[in-house]
Amino acid sequence: DEDDEGDEAEEVGEENDRPYNLRQRKTVQRYEAPPIGCRNGPCVFVLLVCNLLYHSYLFHRCLPMNLTAEDLASGVLRDRVKVGASLADVDPMNLDSSVKFDSVGGLSNHIQSLKEMVVFPLLYPEIFEKFKIQPPRGCLFYGPPGTGKTLVARALANECSQGDKKVSFFMRKGADCLSKWKTGSFTAGLTLVLHMLLIQAYLMRPSIIFFDEIDGLAPVRSSRQDQIHSSIVSTLLALMDGLDSRGEIVVIGATNRLDSIDPALRRPGRFDREFLFNLPDKKARKHILEIHTRDWNPKLAEPFVDELAEKCVGYCGADIKALCTEAALVALRRRYPQIYGSSVKLKLDVTSIILGPGDFSKAMRTIVPASQRALAPSGRALSPTLRPLLASSFSLVLKALLRVFPHAQCTDRDNTHGGDNQLLEEDLYSDDDNEEGSASIYEVEPTASPKSQLSSSATHRPFLHFSSSALQQPTAYRPRLLLAGPSGSGQSSHLAPALLHHLDKLPVHRLDLPTLYSVSAKTPEESCAQVFREACRSMPSVVFMPHISEWWETVGDTVKSTFLTLLQDVPSFSPVLILATAEIHYSQLSEEVRSIFQRTYGEVVTLCPPGEEDRRNFFSDLLLVQAARAPPRLRNTEVLSVAEDPGPRVLSAEEQRRLVEQEENTLRELRLFLRDVTKRLATDKRFNIFSKPVDIEEVSDYLEVIRQPMDLSTVMTKIDTHKYLTAKDFLVDIDLICSNALEYNPDKDPGDKVIRHRACSLKDTAHAIFAAELDPEFDRMCEEIKEARRKRGKKIISTREMESLFSSYSNKTLNIAHKSKLPPLRYYTRSPSEQLKGSVERTEEEPQPVPPHPPVVVDHQQLLVLLDMVVKKSEGYSVEQLERLYSLLSQCIYQYRREYDKTQLLEVSERDVLWVSLSKVKSSQLKSIIKRVCKSIQNFEQLNDDDRIYCIYIYLFVYICI
Numbered sequence: 001d002e003d004d005e006g007d008e009a010e011e012v013g014e015e016n017d018r019p020y021n022l023r024q025r026k027t028v029q030r031y032e033a034p035p036i037g038c039r040n041g042p043c044v045f046v047l048l049v050c051n052l053l054y055h056s057y058l059f060h061r062c063l064p065m066n067l068t069a070e071d072l073a074s075g076v077l078r079d080r081v082k083v084g085a086s087l088a089d090v091d092p093m094n095l096d097s098s099v100k101f102d103s104v105g106g107l108s109n110h111i112q113s114l115k116e117m118v119v120f121p122l123l124y125p126e127i128f129e130k131f132k133i134q135p136p137r138g139c140l141f142y143g144p145p146g147t148g149k150t151l152v153a154r155a156l157a158n159e160c161s162q163g164d165k166k167v168s169f170f171m172r173k174g175a176d177c178l179s180k181w182k183t184g185s186f187t188a189g190l191t192l193v194l195h196m197l198l199i200q201a202y203l204m205r206p207s208i209i210f211f212d213e214i215d216g217l218a219p220v221r222s223s224r225q226d227q228i229h230s231s232i233v234s235t236l237l238a239l240m241d242g243l244d245s246r247g248e249i250v251v252i253g254a255t256n257r258l259d260s261i262d263p264a265l266r267r268p269g270r271f272d273r274e275f276l277f278n279l280p281d282k283k284a285r286k287h288i289l290e291i292h293t294r295d296w297n298p299k300l301a302e303p304f305v306d307e308l309a310e311k312c313v314g315y316c317g318a319d320i321k322a323l324c325t326e327a328a329l330v331a332l333r334r335r336y337p338q339i340y341g342s343s344v345k346l347k348l349d350v351t352s353i354i355l356g357p358g359d360f361s362k363a364m365r366t367i368v369p370a371s372q373r374a375l376a377p378s379g380r381a382l383s384p385t386l387r388p389l390l391a392s393s394f395s396l397v398l399k400a401l402l403r404v405f406p407h408a409q410c411t412d413r414d415n416t417h418g419g420d421n422q423l424l425e426e427d428l429y430s431d432d433d434n435e436e437g438s439a440s441i442y443e444v445e446p447t448a449s450p451k452s453q454l455s456s457s458a459t460h461r462p463f464l465h466f467s468s469s470a471l472q473q474p475t476a477y478r479p480r481l482l483l484a485g486p487s488g489s490g491q492s493s494h495l496a497p498a499l500l501h502h503l504d505k506l507p508v509h510r511l512d513l514p515t516l517y518s519v520s521a522k523t524p525e526e527s528c529a530q531v532f533r534e535a536c537r538s539m540p541s542v543v544f545m546p547h548i549s550e551w552w553e554t555v556g557d558t559v560k561s562t563f564l565t566l567l568q569d570v571p572s573f574s575p576v577l578i579l580a581t582a583e584i585h586y587s588q589l590s591e592e593v594r595s596i597f598q599r600t601y602g603e604v605v606t607l608c609p610p611g612e613e614d615r616r617n618f619f620s621d622l623l624l625v626q627a628a629r630a631p632p633r634l635r636n637t638e639v640l641s642v643a644e645d646p647g648p649r650v651l652s653a654e655e656q657r658r659l660v661e662q663e664e665n666t667l668r669e670l671r672l673f674l675r676d677v678t679k680r681l682a683t684d685k686r687f688n689i690f691s692k693p694v695d696i697e698e699v700s701d702y703l704e705v706i707r708q709p710m711d712l713s714t715v716m717t718k719i720d721t722h723k724y725l726t727a728k729d730f731l732v733d734i735d736l737i738c739s740n741a742l743e744y745n746p747d748k749d750p751g752d753k754v755i756r757h758r759a760c761s762l763k764d765t766a767h768a769i770f771a772a773e774l775d776p777e778f779d780r781m782c783e784e785i786k787e788a789r790r791k792r793g794k795k796i797i798s799t800r801e802m803e804s805l806f807s808s809y810s811n812k813t814l815n816i817a818h819k820s821k822l823p824p825l826r827y828y829t830r831s832p833s834e835q836l837k838g839s840v841e842r843t844e845e846e847p848q849p850v851p852p853h854p855p856v857v858v859d860h861q862q863l864l865v866l867l868d869m870v871v872k873k874s875e876g877y878s879v880e881q882l883e884r885l886y887s888l889l890s891q892c893i894y895q896y897r898r899e900y901d902k903t904q905l906l907e908v909s910e911r912d913v914l915w916v917s918l919s920k921v922k923s924s925q926l927k928s929i930i931k932r933v934c935k936s937i938q939n940f941e942q943l944n945d946d947d948r949i950y951c952i953y954i955y956l957f958v959y960i961c962i
Contacts, residue, residue, distance in 0.1 A: 099155050105291050105317070106284020107148060110275045114139070114156050117273070118250055122165060122206065136272035138240060138251040140214075140265075142258040143277030146318030146370045149254040152277075153210045156252075160206070168204040170197060173212045198239055198249070206248040214253035215260040233262050240270040279316055279371055281505040285309040288317050292324045298354075308360060313501055314377045319369045326363035331355045338640050346640040378508045378544055379500030388617035389610050389882065390494055397483060397495055398502065400605045404481055406474035407540045407575045408503055478570070480578040482548070482597035484586040485607030488878035492546045492581040495607070499579065500544060507538045511545050513554060524555065525562045532566040540575030548580040552593055560592070567596070609878055615871050618882065622889055623867045627905060628858045631898045663785045667725065670782055674719050674730050677769050682712045687762050689755065690737050705744050710736040725786040727770055727779050738763040858902040866906060870913055885913070 101111050121128055121135045128135060141149040157169035201207035211217060218233045240251065253271060255261060265271055280288060286309035293300050312320060332339075335353045339346055371377065382390060402408055483491035500508050511531045516524040535541045545551060552560070570576050580597065582589060586604050597603045610618070651659065682691045691712045694702050703709070715733050724730045741759035745752035870889075874882060889909055896905040 099151065099158055101155050101159050103291060104148060104152055104155050105287035106280040107152060107277070110152060110277070113273060113275065114152070118156060118160055118167075118206075118208070121248075122160065136268075137249065138253075138269075138271040139273040139275060140258075140261075140271040141252065141254040141275050141277055142256070144279060144316060144371055145256055146316035147277035147279065148317045149277050150210075150212060151317070153208070153252050153254070157208050160208075165206075168201065168207040169210065170201055170207060171210045171212065172197070173216075194235055194239055201249050207250070209249065209251045211251070211253045213255060215255040215257050218253075218262050218265055219260055220262050233264070237262075237264055237270070240265065278507070279314060279504075280320075282309050285312050285315060285320060288320045289324070292321050296355075304357070310381065311364065313379060313381060313504060314369045314371045316370055319367060323360070323363050323367055326367060327355055327359045328353075330359040330362045334359065336640070338637055342640075345643040347643040348640070378497060378510055379502075379504050380497035381501045382494060382498045385886070386490075386494055386618075386879075386883075388621075389614050389879065390490055390498075391617075392614060393490070393607060393610070394495055394498055397499060397605050400602060401481055401499055401502075403602055405476055405479040405575075405577045407476065407479075407506075407577075409474070474575075475573055476575065477572055479575065480580075480597050480603045482580050482582060482586070482604045483607060484582040484584070484589070484604060486585065486609075486878060487583040488880035489583075489607040489609070490879035491607055492583065494879070496544070496546060496579060496581050500542065503542055503577075506540055506542055507535075508542045508544055509535045511543055512547065513551060516555065516559070524559045528559060528562050529566060532570070535576050536570060536574065540577075542577045542579055545578065545580040547583060548593060549582045549584050549589055552590055564592070609876055610882065612871060612875070615874055615877075615882065616867070619867055619870050619886070619889075622886065622893070623863055623870065623909075624860075627863060627893050627902065627909070628856065628860065630853070630856045631900060633853060663789075666778075666781055666785060667722070669778070670724070670727070671719050671722070673774070674724060674727075675716070677730075677766065678712055678716050678719065680769070681762065681766060682716075684765075686758050687712070687765075689758065690741070690762060702744065706740045708736065708740075710740060712737070725789075726782040727774055728783075731766060731770065734763055734766045854900050856900050856902065859906065862906050866909060866913070869910070873913060889913075 104111065117136045117139065141152070143149065153171075154169070157167055160167040197209065201209055218236050251271075253261075253265075258274075266274065286305055289300075289305050289309055289312075293305075312323065315323065331353050336346075336348055339348070382394060483495055485491055509531045511528065515531065516527045519527060522530075531543065535543050555563075567578070578596070582593075586594065586597075586599065586606060681687050693709060693711050693714065694706075696702060710733050715730070715737075718724060718733070719730075738759040741755055745755045747753060747756060870885070874885060877885070892905060892909050896902065896908075899905065
């Protein structure tokens with residue numbers, strides 16, 4: 001009995017080692033050993049099993065509602081589920097090996113630091129051996145979402161895994177760990193998982209452990225927090241301290257909320273370096289665009305990429321990638337709008353889909369950058385509409401900015417080195433401190449003679465000096481700039497945001513009334529102090545104060561005193577720019593504000609209304625180009641034919657070999673199961689009569705009655721010769737044994753009745769075993785293999801043929817879970833009737849030919865007269881008034897956009913200009929004009945209301961024109 005039990009245990013072990021779980025897990029009454037109590041409380045294994053059962057329950061609760069069990073057992077979904085389930089908590093994740101440092105744009109400084117941490121210790125170990133130092137073992141990535149934190153970590157793993165050297169990459173999310181081990185009894189389990197992760201990384205060193213969303217795993221410890229989180233943080237701190245002794249393990253953490261991480265992690269020895277992943281500047285955006293469009297044919301022109309990068313202010317790397325994708329889809333809609341109205345595949349010419357500037361413009365209107373979803377950025381470039389009007393004013397303001405804040409020139413400096421070979425600019429120049437003749441810091445100078453050592457010791461001077469040099473970096477004394485002018489001059493709405501857009505590489509901290517009073521939990525004084533702390537922490541930076549005149553009149557005395565104190569506490573030469581705007585003249589500001597911004601030092605820019613040339617450039621495009629443009633025409637869409645079905649893709653020889661091997665692995669498991677069932681049936685004493693063929697010598701007329709004999713030994717032979725591809729084929733032969741017994745043995749003799757009863761029992765027993773132990777998913781896999789071979793016209797391959805086919809194939813590839821996925825085969829083809837139906841529907845929706853368009857009737861000379869009148873009547877207008885006039889004229893053009901005769905458009909435009917000019921006339925002048933009209937027109941009182949209004953309108957028109 002013990003030997004039998006040992007054999008059964010071995011068989012169970014062999015079954016568990018199989019790659020397929022073909023036996024369905026159901027509750028079966030089996031022999032159970034008496035439970036053994038654990039000495040030290042609940043066993044960790046029991047906790048792990050409970051956790052697995054809990055996650056299995058959650059998995060079934062999260063299944064899609066529109067898919068049945070048969071759909072989930074299909075080929076593609078089954079493979080996806082198995083791949084996701086096979087990833088253990090400490091298994092290295094599979095990465096895209098094509099992601100390298102050249103796929104990362106705008107983060108060259110971060111790449112250099114990461115090379116010092118990971119790449120250089122592998123390539124140049126002699127440097128670290130010389131100074132007996134260890135490279136940093138941990139770094140922290142923080143910044144807004146979509147700025148490339150995870151991408152850099154993946155690129156680092158691929159960059160290090162080149163040639164014979166491989167680096168294991170482990171990726172974990174902090175929120176996943178907390179959700180898995182939520183209750184207090186599972187705290188030990190989480191500690192075990194973290195230890196297993198570190199041990200696995202050490203065994204597969206060199207390794208990189210990447211904790212994404214680490215703020216969920218190691219939050220700030222406080223008295224209000226749960227004790228579980230504090231224990232997790234302590235465990236992580238202990239593991240980080242043990243990395244020095246383990247070596248060749250780098251831990252990278254990524255978070256969007258740096259203030260939510262426990263401060264104990266942010267020290268050298270744990271997370272040695274912190275990298276800020278900020279929004280990319282213009283140069284970085286251009287690099288990212290070039291990366292995402294480098295495989296396009298034809299390639300984008302460099303001037304267009306420059307302009308597009310300038311427009312994408314506030315876009316992160318993920319937003320730029322989405323922009324390229326959306327632009328391609330817009331080009332598809334523009335080129336082939338027919339495909340959206342057809343349910344069949346149409347024949348397209350992919351080479352004719354070429355992107356244009358309008359495609360990117362439409363894509364930018366549909367995409368909302370991730371950084372602008374919660375809070376709009378302070379910087380904004382001048383719009384193409386307002387650029388002709390404010391170009392001269394912006395040039396004046398920019399010159400003043402560069403004069404008071406020379407650090408702005410550093411943001412425009414183009415580095416001559418690009419890509420991952422970019423060097424730090426200050427390292428390219430010589431340093432006087434390290435030149436020959438400087439004081440030696442060694443007891444015995446390696447290359448100097450004793451005489452030079454004596455002279456250097458005799459003339460001792462300080463070794464370290466940190467005095468700033470004007471040759472190395474720009475210097476500015478309390479940089480401040482104020483844009484003042486009459487209300488509506490565009491200083492707060494256009495010019496100041498354009499300046500911040502020019503300084504998009506610098507962090508901008510807004511200090512206005514909403515910033516002070518939007519957070520109810522803080523006082524205005526605390527909000528003001530926080531803005532200055534963040535500005536001083538991230539120097540060089542900008543503090544933006546729009547509408548400073550209203551701000552100063554609204555806040556209380558304590559806020560004013562706090563602001564002045566904080567402003568004076570900023571060091572004199574710190575690069576913190578105070579940029580402010582005022583909607584009144586400089587002389588009308590309070591004395592305290594004027595003391596902050598000194599006009600004598602060029603810190604005040606006084607804005608004036610736009611000049612005549614600026615106004616003419618502003619209205620020229622609208623009145624001379626857009627007003628004379630023809631109405632939009634309906635494009636003639638070509639009639640597309642239905643694309644021919646290419647049929648199943650022809651597999652290559654290597655793909656066929658892998659496919660056949662996968663199928664044979666599955667069928668081998670089926671044959672093992674069928675042999676087990678046949679053995680159990682054959683060893684049953686009730687079915688001994690069916691275990692061998694019927695003896696013809698004893699029953700001579702058997703073959704005359706039964707045309708197709710069948711028995712269990714024949715079934716076993718068919719199993720060995722690979723005749724069964726599915727369980728259904730096996731059950732057909734079992735049913736054949738039963739039907740033969742019923743047919744040859746009539747229900748008359750008692751012996752025949754016993755045979756009939758045993759035959760029916762054999763059939764029911766076989767079906768019951770299959771229903772209880774065969775997994776329906778595995779059965780469906782076998783059915784798919786049989787159907788796929790029938791589609792391919794493939795016959796059953798014998799064992800010799802299989803051995804000759806796989807004679808040169810490695811046995812290591814038998815693990816299907818780690819094989820590369822084959823492209824899905826297409827067996828379904830649309831019937832000719834459905835294709836004809838689709839083509840008929842397509843013919844009914846074909847557009848009719850578009851008739852020729854009439855010519856556009858427009859008087860260009862009259863447009864020039866209208867432009868001169870607009871420029872003349874708008875003299876002295878502010879920017880807001882010019883924008884209002886521009887909006888009225890744009891509405892007139894839009895109203896008559898579908899008219900080919902633009903005569904009425906000119907009349908309406910002249911009337912709107914005159915009414916806008918009339919709004920500038922004072923009320924006293926308007927009353928005198930109406931009295932003159934009443935006196936000059938006889939019988940004015942006898943006219944009706946419409947005639948009176950018409951008369952007044954004519955008189956006003958003549959008056960304004962004169």
